Amino acid sequence: MLNKVMFFLPTLGGGGAERTVIQLANSFVEQGLNIHLAVCNIHGEKGKLLPEINPKIQLVNFDCGRVVNALLPLKKRLQAENYDCVVATQTHTNVICAFAKKLAGVTTKMIFREVSTPSKNMKNEGLSKFILKSLVNFTYPMADQVVCVSNGVLDDFREYYAYQKHNLITIYNPVIDDAYFEKLKAPTTHHFFQANNKVVMAVGRLTEAKNFSFLIRSFAKLHQEHPETRLLILGEGELRAELEQLIQDLNLVDVVDLVGFDPNPYAYFKYADLFVLSSNWEGLPGVLIQALASKIKVVSTNCPSGPMEILVDSKFGLLVECNDETAMTSAMKKALFENYVDYSEAEFEQHCSQFHKQNVLQRYLNMMENPS
Secondary structure, three states: OOOEEEEEEEEOOOOHHHHHHHHHHHHHHHOOOEEEEEEEEOOHHHHOOHHHOOOOOEEEEOOOOOHHHHHHHHHHHHHHHOOOEEEEEOHHHHHHHHHHHHHHOOOOEEEEEEOOOHHHHOOOOHHHHHHHHHHHHHHHHHOOEEEEOOHHHHHHHHHHOOOOOOOEEEOOOOOEOHHHHHHHHOOOOOOOOOOOOEEEEEEOOOOOOOOHHHHHHHHHHHHHHOOOEEEEEEEOOOOHHHHHHHHHHOOOOOOEEEEEOOOOHHHHOOOOOEEEEOOOOOOOOHHHHHHHHHOOEEEEEOOOOOHHHHOOOOOOOEEEOOOOHHHHHHHHHHHHHOOOOOOOHHHHHHHHHOOEHHHHHHHHHHHHHOOO
């Protein structure tokens, strides 16, 4: 009988991967499970999502900085607590978790979660790439299951690591639930939300992966043709100064706003006219699913991986190739001013159901109880 479960994460920063783990942990603690959430670093920005953790969850702060430093504290914890299952997320965390379990000599079930495409996300080259591949192929077969958040992540993982063992499965993230629909209803304000404006919005960390410079340049062309358009980008990150400079260089200061981090970006969906995902790579972009579920129009790059699966090859939204500014400008224009996509309500509901929390939680519960 499943009782005590640990979720293991590097930090509680504001990313989608961390949010999903918190959502899973919160849901399971409400179902009566004893949930521990172990993290390596929650200082400053790394603890941004602390307020979202259910108070019934026991927070285990190793306070060790880098993930590799969690090896011994995690080993001791596994020996002391007799967990039924440990669920680790992200490659380096998973590798350390496997070594900690081996050193601890415990029989705890172990589940790894892979949330992005390694061929795009991993910057390792030469010897470091060889070492990482060797570590993955040594440790991942120890896991009872390796959950990939999309079929694209699963295929990429197998190819990138030349991974042979058949313990990989796809379970989408639980990004739609009643709490999400409540967040959608929350009021919000922005001076762009005026009757005559057409507002394009995007959400994500200001990083290379999200490729907002590409979106801003594509938007500049749209704005030349349609001066009533505006662009909102919600998120924070290391590329803020670079993006601010680009906005200035393109004379878009009055029509593009980097809003910063907002704990409820979903409240903006009902006021905006179009949501755009401009990423170079993803694992499973939860915000694209959430935008789709809110019924705002969506345009996305066909990046690895997720958008093709979420939008079913442009059935539920428009797809463009990465870094094709002409195609992105054209798709935004089509969505805002021309014929968008057409689908039935029944098709839409059936498609979205696979991202609903209850369906996803049941799959995780079944797996944690009977992982193989």
